[in-house]
Amino acid sequence: MLDTESRHGTGLVQGPTRDPWLTMDYYLGTDSLSLQEMLDVDIKCEIEGVIGGHTELGFNITDMSSLEMDDDPIGCHNDISGWFGPTSLLNGNSNSSNSNFNLDLNGSDAASIMVNPNSVMPHIAVRSPTPNNGRRHFSFSPKKDAKGKIDVEEEAENEGSSYTENENENENENDNENEQENEIENDSEAEQYENDITETEEESEDEQQEVSKSMTPSKSKTISISVAKAASPQYTKAQTIPKINDIPPGIRIQNFKVLQSPNQTPQHVRKQIYNNNVHINPGATAVTAVKREKEFDLSDYDDKPYPKPAYSYSCLIAMALKNSQTGSLPVSEIYNFMCEHFPYFKTAPNGWKNSVRHNLSLNKCFEKIEKPAGNGNQRKGCLWAINPAKVAKMDEEVQKWSRKDPLAIKKAMIYPDHLELLERGEMKYAGNGDVSEETESSGDEAVEESTAYEESIHGHITANSVTDSYDESSQDCDVDIHEHLYDEIDIEDNKEALHMHLNISKQEPFEYELSSSTKRQKTLTGAIQGNYVYQPVATTRRKAPVLVRAGTGNSSFLKID
DNA sequence: TATGGCGTCTAGA
DNA sequence: TCTAGACGCCATA
Numbered sequence: 001m002l003d004t005e006s007r008h009g010t011g012l013v014q015g016p017t018r019d020p021w022l023t024m025d026y027y028l029g030t031d032s033l034s035l036q037e038m039l040d041v042d043i044k045c046e047i048e049g050v051i052g053g054h055t056e057l058g059f060n061i062t063d064m065s066s067l068e069m070d071d072d073p074i075g076c077h078n079d080i081s082g083w084f085g086p087t088s089l090l091n092g093n094s095n096s097s098n099s100n101f102n103l104d105l106n107g108s109d110a111a112s113i114m115v116n117p118n119s120v121m122p123h124i125a126v127r128s129p130t131p132n133n134g135r136r137h138f139s140f141s142p143k144k145d146a147k148g149k150i151d152v153e154e155e156a157e158n159e160g161s162s163y164t165e166n167e168n169e170n171e172n173e174n175d176n177e178n179e180q181e182n183e184i185e186n187d188s189e190a191e192q193y194e195n196d197i198t199e200t201e202e203e204s205e206d207e208q209q210e211v212s213k214s215m216t217p218s219k220s221k222t223i224s225i226s227v228a229k230a231a232s233p234q235y236t237k238a239q240t241i242p243k244i245n246d247i248p249p250g251i252r253i254q255n256f257k258v259l260q261s262p263n264q265t266p267q268h269v270r271k272q273i274y275n276n277n278v279h280i281n282p283g284a285t286a287v288t289a290v291k292r293e294k295e296f297d298l299s300d301y302d303d304k305p306y307p308k309p310a311y312s313y314s315c316l317i318a319m320a321l322k323n324s325q326t327g328s329l330p331v332s333e334i335y336n337f338m339c340e341h342f343p344y345f346k347t348a349p350n351g352w353k354n355s356v357r358h359n360l361s362l363n364k365c366f367e368k369i370e371k372p373a374g375n376g377n378q379r380k381g382c383l384w385a386i387n388p389a390k391v392a393k394m395d396e397e398v399q400k401w402s403r404k405d406p407l408a409i410k411k412a413m414i415y416p417d418h419l420e421l422l423e424r425g426e427m428k429y430a431g432n433g434d435v436s437e438e439t440e441s442s443g444d445e446a447v448e449e450s451t452a453y454e455e456s457i458h459g460h461i462t463a464n465s466v467t468d469s470y471d472e473s474s475q476d477c478d479v480d481i482h483e484h485l486y487d488e489i490d491i492e493d494n495k496e497a498l499h500m501h502l503n504i505s506k507q508e509p510f511e512y513e514l515s516s517s518t519k520r521q522k523t524l525t526g527a528i529q530g531n532y533v534y535q536p537v538a539t540t541r542r543k544a545p546v547l548v549r550a551g552t553g554n555s556s557f558l559k560i561d
Numbered sequence: 562t563a564t565g566g567c568g569t570c571t572a573g574a
Numbered sequence: 575t576c577t578a579g580a581c582g583c584c585a586t587a
Contacts, residue, residue, distance in 0.1 A: 358567070361567045
């Protein structure tokens with residue numbers, strides 16, 4: 001985990017009075033606090049830090065009772081109503097027509113909401129280089145209606161009408177919403193999103209500080225909380241939101257995404273590192289429809305028209321491998337690398353993956369390394385590496401393509417400045433968004449850039465987790481965030497795991513063993529080339545030899561015949 | 562069913 | 575002829 005000093009170096013420290021990093025470290029590093037207590041303390045701290053002390057809100061955040069974790073998915077005995085006092089934030093009818101806020105947060109189901117501490121951090125009109133941030137702009141609206149309730153405005157009024165759509169979707173769900181309607185809805189939301197971003201950006205500069213420091217009644221702000229419904233990484237169905245009874249007046253909640261796994265047990269929560277997340281317990285009673293996951297998917301908000309990179313697949317693969325820590329990656333990490341640096345692939349038709357695999361198999365520049373079948377459920381697969389004998393060739397190939405149209409390449413990159421580092425293999429990528437601690441570099445500049453990249457990776461997490469600051473380069477680990485997002489953590493048994501996940505622990509190097517594949521006839525010759533010990537390999541189907549790791553080092557392989 | 566590995570076919574240089 | 579890419583098949587988890 002980043003130490004406090006380095007975190008400060010990221011510029012993500014929120015203020016002079018508190019250090020969220022220290023706070024989080026403390027929470028996660030201690031066994032003396034339950035997760036519930038962590039959440040309680042953190043949420044209160046966060047909310048108080050933003051709106052506490054504002055008498056116009058008419059409540060004291062520190063007086064709120066604890067947010068209970070739900071071990072009673074059905075009964076939901078734990079009610080968080082005490083949290084927000086007797087005044088209901090919401091109108092309380094999920095199908096209410098007088099509120100476009102579809103979340104019926106009244107009722108006992110409120111207890112089922114697991115509020116991630118990060119969720120309540122204000123991300124107020126943070127100017128973002130990408131549309132992603134538009135999903136997590138946090139703002140506060142002190143505006144009340146005549147009843148003293150929160151005025152849950154239609155997003156359509158000022159930022160788009162996601163709630164109108166939520167409502168529509170709710171109705172649609174009741175009417176067995178069909179796919180066509182979904183499409184229309186998605187399109188509509190995309191437009192709304194654009195509007196939302198535009199407005200957010202327009203008002204961000206002058207309002208951001210103001211709102212973060214004090215609540216100005218004349219400023220209508222909105223809390224937009226994304227709650228990911230994670231039945232799987234692909235949400236496919238309209239989801240409902242559990243109830244939250246009372247939320248402090250003046251706070252308007254716009255968006256929820258429900259994090260929930262179909263196999264989730266009460267002891268498990270899904271964590272959401274990116275975004276401001278609210279965790280919903282498995283038993284959360286669904287009351288109101290929320291947009292399907294697809295509609296909240298990052299890719300939907302990251303639709304910049306990135307062109308297809310002007311590299312051949314083999315070049316892209318070579319770059320991925322070259323920028324890996326071990327010089328080898330599973331195909332999935334090659335995908336990730338490509339998506340991460342060339343957003344085109346995030347939305348490209350799936351065929352590109354076939355092409356990648358095809359290239360790996362057919363191109364003699366790439367070598368397959370057998371990976372042990374272990375790790376239980378993990379698909380066996382293979383690791384792929386650049387054939388050391390072909391490294392120079394691949395370098396030339398990459399350079400050739402780079403010279404062809406560098407501008408087009410940079411246009412296809414999410415971070416054009418990283419191009420040279422990628423070409424030189426100096427942005428070590430360990431898969432899962434990790435980066436090497438021992439980034440090799442040919443010069444000081446590269447070292448600095450690599451370090452910046454490394455920090456930016458963490459910065460992405462942190463920005464989405466606990467701070468308002470947001471570094472453009474943090475987008476580099478979108479893929480990683482997604483992957484970690486759905487990691488399931490047993491919070492009862494493994495707080496340490498949670499800690500590690502939040503810190504994006506360094507990836508364990510793969511261990512290799514002699515391949516037992518019956519397809520391959522092995523003949524050891526023991527020729528050593530660079531970091532590899534080569535053994536010629538013959539396969540029945542494939543040209544490629546299989547490399548097998550020699551020893552426990554990170555970059556020594558045996559090539560098996 | 563999703564993913565991974567690889568073969569076949571085609572187009573263009 | 576070579577390379578790149580699209581597409582499809584099959585095995586596997």
